[in-house]
Amino acid sequence: MAARSGAALPPQSDGDLVRDGVCSLFIAQKLGVSQPTCGEHLRxxxxxxxxxxxxxxxxxxxxxxxxxxxxxxxxLSGEW
Known part of the structure; x- marks a missing residue:
């Protein structure tokens, strides 16, 4: 499983990491999957x-x- 730290992600020129999140391209690269595959799962x-x-x-x-x-x-834990 990939590390959860944002430190391993490249700097983003657009979008605030905390407010906006991570660019789908960087997520795809981090996971080692194609951008279309990543985009479909994120959708x-x-x-x-x-x-x-x-x-x-x-x-x-x-x-x-x-x-x-x-x-x-x-x-899912049945606490409802």
Whole structure:
């Protein structure tokens, strides 16, 4: 599994890492998959509400939706 630290990601010229998230290109490179493959999976995660996306210029940035992830975790753990 890839490291969770953002330190291993290259600097982004557009988009704030905390506010906007990580560029999909960098996520694909980090995971070692093609950009279209990564983009498709990120779209599914976005539709599920687990990540949020924002388009800045020609790039799409993704970040985790921590509150939604916590809700799903609670449902899956049977604490509802």
């Amino acid at each position: 599914w995660l976005s539709q599920a509400g687990l990540v949020r996306s924002v388009k800045i210029k020609q790039w799409v940035f993704y970040r985790r939706d921590e509150s939604r992830i916590a809700e799903v975790k609670e449902v």
